[in-house]
Amino acid sequence: MSEDRGGAASVPKEGWQPGRQGRRRAAVWIVALAGIAVAGAVAAAGPAPARNPQASATGEVRRVDAQQGTVALRHGEIKDLGLPAATLVYHAAPALLRDIRPGDKVRFTATRQDGGYVVTAIDKSVLP
Structure with missing residues (x-):
């Protein structure tokens, strides 16, 4: 058993x-x-993390080349883009830069694309 x-x-x-x-x-x-x-x-x-983070900031226009589609902006730190306070050259559509001049105080929106920074909106009428 x-x-x-x-x-x-x-x-x-x-x-x-x-x-x-x-x-x-x-x-x-x-x-x-x-x-x-x-x-x-x-x-x-x-x-x-966002693929193409976007951030708004304020700054001062240092140089503008509407034909080349570039603008140099002096701005404070932009944390959402991981940028320290600096003067950087951004790419932008020439139409956005039509009324922008060196010395203008602006509010802008930028994003990172293809290893560079692109301004997608810029407005000088918001700031004195």
């Missing part, structure tokens, strides 16, 4: 392999745990 082990099914030790159901259950657990690990890593990383 076989020995009673408290209701537990006896499993042969040598040559034992889980059945199809056991392998499937193990695979489900592995996938679930991997999903939890990935979700935790994504949550720990925080929100994804």
Whole structure:
């Protein structure tokens, strides 16, 4: 007779392999745990940075070349673009620069594109 082990099914030790159901259950657990690990890593990383962050700032126009579509602006720190206070040359549509002159105080919106900075809006009527 076989020995009673408290209701537990006896499993042969040598040559034992889980059945199809056991392998499937193990695979489900592995996938679930991997999903939890990935979700935790994504949550720990925080929100994804914007691809082309955009920011508004104020500054003073130093140089304008409407034909080339560039404007040099002296401005304070622009945290959303990771820029320190500086004078930088920005690209801009020539139409945006039509009424802009050196010395103008302006409010502008800029974004980072293709490794450079682009002014997408500029207005001198907002500032004295």
